[in-house]
Amino acid sequence: MSAEHPRTDVVVVGAGIIGTLIARELAGRGLGVLLLDPAPGRGASIGNAGLLVPSFTRPMADPSTLWEGLRGMTGGDASLTIGSLSPTVLGWLARFAAAARPGRAGRVAARLVGPARAAAGEYAKLAAETGLDLGVAGNGWLQVTRRPAVLRRKLALTRALAKEGIDHEVLTRAELRIREPELGSDLAGAVFFPGDASLDPAAATHAALVAAKLRGVIVHRARVTSLVRRHGEITAVRTDLGEFSATTYVLATGAGRPGGRGIQPGWGWSIDVPATEPPIGAPLIGLDDHVVFNPLAGRIRITGGMRIGGTPAHRHDHAATAAIRQAAERLVPALRDLPEGTVTRAARPMTPDGLPRVVRTGRNLITASGHGTLGMTLAPATAAAVALLLGPGARAAEVPR
Numbered sequence: 001m002s003a004e005h006p007r008t009d010v011v012v013v014g015a016g017i018i019g020t021l022i023a024r025e026l027a028g029r030g031l032g033v034l035l036l037d038p039a040p041g042r043g044a045s046i047g048n049a050g051l052l053v054p055s056f057t058r059p060m061a062d063p064s065t066l067w068e069g070l071r072g073m074t075g076g077d078a079s080l081t082i083g084s085l086s087p088t089v090l091g092w093l094a095r096f097a098a099a100a101r102p103g104r105a106g107r108v109a110a111r112l113v114g115p116a117r118a119a120a121g122e123y124a125k126l127a128a129e130t131g132l133d134l135g136v137a138g139n140g141w142l143q144v145t146r147r148p149a150v151l152r153r154k155l156a157l158t159r160a161l162a163k164e165g166i167d168h169e170v171l172t173r174a175e176l177r178i179r180e181p182e183l184g185s186d187l188a189g190a191v192f193f194p195g196d197a198s199l200d201p202a203a204a205t206h207a208a209l210v211a212a213k214l215r216g217v218i219v220h221r222a223r224v225t226s227l228v229r230r231h232g233e234i235t236a237v238r239t240d241l242g243e244f245s246a247t248t249y250v251l252a253t254g255a256g257r258p259g260g261r262g263i264q265p266g267w268g269w270s271i272d273v274p275a276t277e278p279p280i281g282a283p284l285i286g287l288d289d290h291v292v293f294n295p296l297a298g299r300i301r302i303t304g305g306m307r308i309g310g311t312p313a314h315r316h317d318h319a320a321t322a323a324i325r326q327a328a329e330r331l332v333p334a335l336r337d338l339p340e341g342t343v344t345r346a347a348r349p350m351t352p353d354g355l356p357r358v359v360r361t362g363r364n365l366i367t368a369s370g371h372g373t374l375g376m377t378l379a380p381a382t383a384a385a386v387a388l389l390l391g392p393g394a395r396a397a398e399v400p401r
């Protein structure tokens, strides 16, 4: 136990959206929580598209993505690329390929739809708790394509999701132009998911941190360098600020260590383009290039790219953002008149099978990572799940010592 903190029940490592909402949840249940991160409230949680998408719970590991990945590696489609051929990345790819068997992706989606559905309501509660505007909007999500074959495939997958209660509407090219007049004229049609929602990810992550502090969470800017173990238990975390001890430890380090074992970074880029009146009215994805648009207050956020493994160099950043911008302008030509915007690069914590790791990984250690493309969507449910792992209605006295 640290001298500064007379009662630390739980140390949470990592203050992205996952760790911060976990810390808030546990503090709300009466626990003394210490949150450690060298850069709290940043990470992938501020560099994402900000969509809350029950309709997108099908994992990347399915047979068609394997094919897409091969096209990407051979220059056919730049949205999915491999950033390193190190043994750990090759091992991850082998597990990804093994997970991409027919039928499995549908079962994963069925497990994630329920938790994903809760997200918009939970962020609305966070806004009410903090009095902050998170930009939560329930405008649905439009998925457009130039290729009739892609539309047909999307519809087949969508019908499977309908069994999980995900509503959708099919839009013809003409209906699409009425709904979003600034879209390019070469589109074949779209599927609209009215149950999806969106927010401003940086505002949401900031609000989570504010709420955690309001509930008594103590935040230190510290990087955890190792875990101290004794007789199968964690007794402390070592950091650049010294050691911190608690009864239970939660690793929520996203694609970083030590929580991200078995997880590879899935690098993506977001471009914030200033726009007093964004050229599109509601969130949208171009299925051909996987470029996502989220109109926010005073700007439009455009995201794309999925580079598995390694760390991108400056030239990769340049090539990726140029490809994203080009694909975005093809979809929404009016973007050509708007400024370049600012770029953020971020790493999705990718598990090979697309399922987050929210598990007890030791007697007093819980890992909550690997949320991949769905971290904003699944964070509220993960926070509740971690509280359950500590024990139903966990309070300080009930945490096993």
Ligand SMILES: Cc1cc2nc3c(=O)[nH]c(=O)nc-3n(C[C@H](O)[C@H](O)[C@H](O)COP(=O)(O)OP(=O)(O)OC[C@H]3O[C@@H](n4cnc5c(N)ncnc54)[C@H](O)[C@@H]3O)c2cc1C
Binding pocket: 013, 014, 015, 016, 017, 018, 019, 036, 037, 038, 039, 040, 041, 042, 043, 044, 045, 046, 047, 048, 049, 050, 051, 052, 053, 222, 223, 224, 225, 252, 253, 254, 255, 256, 257, 258, 266, 267, 268, 269, 270, 303, 304, 346, 347, 348, 349, 368, 369, 370, 371, 372, 373, 374, 375, 376, 377, 378
């Ligand atoms: C381009 C892009 C678009 C995306 N779009 C969406 C979307 O539309 N909807 C959606 O739901 N999800 C989306 N995601 C995914 C989502 O952003 C992530 O799943 C989510 O942010 C992961 O949250 P996290 O808290 O696990 O990780 P992070 O936000 O990365 O936080 C991890 C934190 O751990 C800290 N940390 C790491 N190592 C240590 C250490 N040793 N000691 C202390 N602290 C440490 C880091 O500093 C960081 O702050 C997208 C991601 C990207 C990159």
